Amino acid sequence: MAQIELDNIQRIFQLGDSEVHALQDVQLRIDAGEYVSVMGPSGSGKSTLLNLLGLLDRPNDGHYRLEGRDVTTLSADEQARVRRERIGFVFQSFHLVPRLTAEENIALPLLLAGISPHDRKARVAQALDDFGLAKRGDHRPDQLSGGQRQRVAIARATIMQPAMLLADEPTGNLDRATGEEVTQLLEALNGRGVTLIVVTHDPHMGERAQRQIRMEDGRIDSDSKRPAP
Amino acid sequence: MMRSRDILGFATRAATAYPMRTGLMMLAMAIGVAAVVLLTALGDGARRYVVREFSALGSSLIIVLPGRTETGGVGAGSFVTNTPRDLTVDDAAALLRAGRVTRVAPLVLGNSEIAYAGKLREVMVIGTTTAFADIRNYRLGQGRFLPEEDWRRGSAVAVIGATLHQELFGAEPALGQMIRVGDRRYRVIGVLAASGSGLGMNADELVIIPVAAAQALFNASSLFRIFAEARDRDAVPAAKTQILDILKARHDGEEDVTLITQDAVLGTFDRILGALTLAVAGIAAISLAVAGILVMNVMLVAITQRTSEIGLLKALGATGSIIRLVFLTEAALLSIAGALAGLLLGHLGAWGLRLMFPVLPAYPPDWAVFAGLGTAIVTGVLFGVMPARHAATLDAVDALSKR
Numbered sequence: 001m002a003q004i005e006l007d008n009i010q011r012i013f014q015l016g017d018s019e020v021h022a023l024q025d026v027q028l029r030i031d032a033g034e035y036v037s038v039m040g041p042s043g044s045g046k047s048t049l050l051n052l053l054g055l056l057d058r059p060n061d062g063h064y065r066l067e068g069r070d071v072t073t074l075s076a077d078e079q080a081r082v083r084r085e086r087i088g089f090v091f092q093s094f095h096l097v098p099r100l101t102a103e104e105n106i107a108l109p110l111l112l113a114g115i116s117p118h119d120r121k122a123r124v125a126q127a128l129d130d131f132g133l134a135k136r137g138d139h140r141p142d143q144l145s146g147g148q149r150q151r152v153a154i155a156r157a158t159i160m161q162p163a164m165l166l167a168d169e170p171t172g173n174l175d176r177a178t179g180e181e182v183t184q185l186l187e188a189l190n191g192r193g194v195t196l197i198v199v200t201h202d203p204h205m206g207e208r209a210q211r212q213i214r215m216e217d218g219r220i221d222s223d224s225k226r227p228a229p
Numbered sequence: 230m231m232r233s234r235d236i237l238g239f240a241t242r243a244a245t246a247y248p249m250r251t252g253l254m255m256l257a258m259a260i261g262v263a264a265v266v267l268l269t270a271l272g273d274g275a276r277r278y279v280v281r282e283f284s285a286l287g288s289s290l291i292i293v294l295p296g297r298t299e300t301g302g303v304g305a306g307s308f309v310t311n312t313p314r315d316l317t318v319d320d321a322a323a324l325l326r327a328g329r330v331t332r333v334a335p336l337v338l339g340n341s342e343i344a345y346a347g348k349l350r351e352v353m354v355i356g357t358t359t360a361f362a363d364i365r366n367y368r369l370g371q372g373r374f375l376p377e378e379d380w381r382r383g384s385a386v387a388v389i390g391a392t393l394h395q396e397l398f399g400a401e402p403a404l405g406q407m408i409r410v411g412d413r414r415y416r417v418i419g420v421l422a423a424s425g426s427g428l429g430m431n432a433d434e435l436v437i438i439p440v441a442a443a444q445a446l447f448n449a450s451s452l453f454r455i456f457a458e459a460r461d462r463d464a465v466p467a468a469k470t471q472i473l474d475i476l477k478a479r480h481d482g483e484e485d486v487t488l489i490t491q492d493a494v495l496g497t498f499d500r501i502l503g504a505l506t507l508a509v510a511g512i513a514a515i516s517l518a519v520a521g522i523l524v525m526n527v528m529l530v531a532i533t534q535r536t537s538e539i540g541l542l543k544a545l546g547a548t549g550s551i552i553r554l555v556f557l558t559e560a561a562l563l564s565i566a567g568a569l570a571g572l573l574l575g576h577l578g579a580w581g582l583r584l585m586f587p588v589l590p591a592y593p594p595d596w597a598v599f600a601g602l603g604t605a606i607v608t609g610v611l612f613g614v615m616p617a618r619h620a621a622t623l624d625a626v627d628a629l630s631k632r
Binding site (some may be wrong): 083 | 230232235237242243246402538540541542543544545546547550551625626629
């Protein structure tokens with residue numbers, strides 16, 4: 001059984017009088033621990049696919065089974081729980097809460113999950129250490145560099161030990177060197193067994209993934225897998 | 230599920246992160262609550278002032294007025310005559326027979342002029358008897374009050390108020406001196422201690438002479454009032470009945486007097502001023518409703534500003550109810566903080582009022598404080614519900630794409 005199973009997924013947006021087929025008949029299997037890049041021109045449906053995978057959006061038709069469970073029919077609250085426990089998001093613009101320190105930003109998912117302050121503290125300290133942010137815990141986002149911000153965001157995305165990481169242009173707002181650093185960090189996490197799905201414009205980054213999905217007009221155009229090294 | 234302490238902490242951080250917005254909202258709430266506290270303090274202060282002034286009259290006092298001012302229905306007497314009989318000194322003396330009445334003082338009132346050593350001024354003259362000092366709780370600064378004597382035989386003595394004493398005699402001794410009131414001369418036998426207050430009549434500027442002397446001075450045979458004092462507060466109704474019976478018998482069975490008790494007057498003033506305070510509180514409460522609408526607006530703006538944060542919280546697995554709770558808590562916190570600030574402000578204002586007008590006991594009543602705080606918090610939360618629901622139903626994908 002694959003970790004992610006998409007069957008006949010349709011996503012249609014209503015724009016005025018016209019319908020836009022953001023996703024058409026998408027059929028996809030992703031196994032646990034895979035490293036997948038999703039590429040394609042703007043409007044090809046790759047972001048919609050990521051939102052669907054992250055349970056931020058629902059398909060108009062079709063089925064999405066996550067770890068064997070049909071998640072399309074879950075209630076909003078149940079979906080929130082799945083997001084909380086199984087899915088980590090990394091965004092292009094980091095999405096850190098500006099008034100909270102790095103520590104507090106990383107602790108947010110633990111806060112939402114109702115983890116006790118004592119456990120929270122230990123886990124956040126560990127995360128700060130792991131991501132090389134030990135001295136930046138009490139800094140607010142505006143006191144951090146772009147790379148540091150994205151590392152805080154990644155620490156936040158992984159603090160609940162999710163089964164998969166969904167990254168939407170994670171290096172889009174970073175310079176080349178910092179982008180490379182962040183990419184390596186994500187790949188290292190993937191190396192430890194987390195499924196990594198990256199949506200990117202950057203062919204250089206896309207080619208690093210073992211499996212590359214190319215999208216066009218809401219359909220999967222090509223799906224190529226490089227043999228494991 | 231998120232812990233309530235964490236919700237509180239998160240909401241507090243959010244509230245303190247935008248000091249301008251938070252300050253504005255708190256100010257609106259604070260002004261509303263302060264208005265309620267201050268205005269009710271003013272209203273209730275006025276009420277207490279009036280009640281206290283009336284209490285100074287003595288709580289078991291019954292005042293007899295000639296003539297009937299209330300319509301008491303049509304009785305046998307009302308066909309006989311409409312002209313009320315005057316009250317006389319004999320009427321007053323007869324009241325001493327009433328078992329429930331302990332003291333009686335007839336009262337004649339008039340304006341005249343007082344002269345001593347070439348100094349002359351207008352003065353209010355009271356003609357009465359010994360018991361009047363006890364009924365009105367007059368204290369003497371020097372000498373003694375009117376002597377016990379036959380009410381119909383007024384001796385030529387006078388008791389003067391403290392201000393009069395100051396103006397006419399200055400530092401000189403007044404006791405034993407002869408003053409002229411109108412066209413008669415009186416010996417000063419007493420000076421009242423300065424009292425300052427006294428509703429209607431200022432005792433500091435009075436000349437008090439025996440009732441018969443005053444009747445002679447003003448060439449009148451009737452009385453202005455009769456002051457009677459019941460044994461105690463509980464005896465007042467029984468004393469009233471006795472007084473009415475005696476006067477009715479003396480006036481050919483006609484009930485042509487009016488009795489005023491302090492309780493009745495006090496009760497009326499108490500009700501009027503109480504209603505006024507309530508009305509003022511109601512008007513002030515309108516400002517709280519306005520503050521509530523401001524809370525709603527500010528929260529809606531906050532949600533627009535923090536749309537991407539709401540999207541993020543959803544992506545991190547916050548349910549709609551958590552987001553609703555977070556924003557509602559924030560609104561409630563701001564309302565409570567504003568209400569408390571307003572309470573402080575209101576008390577400060579009431580304190581200032583008391584400093585400026587020491588006679589006015591301007592303390593806000595407890596009910597107003599609780600009602601003000603309660604209304605502020607309830608409106609704050611109530612008006613916070615709509616924005617919070619709005620936040621909870623935002624679409625996660627749209628919210629995340631907002632910058």
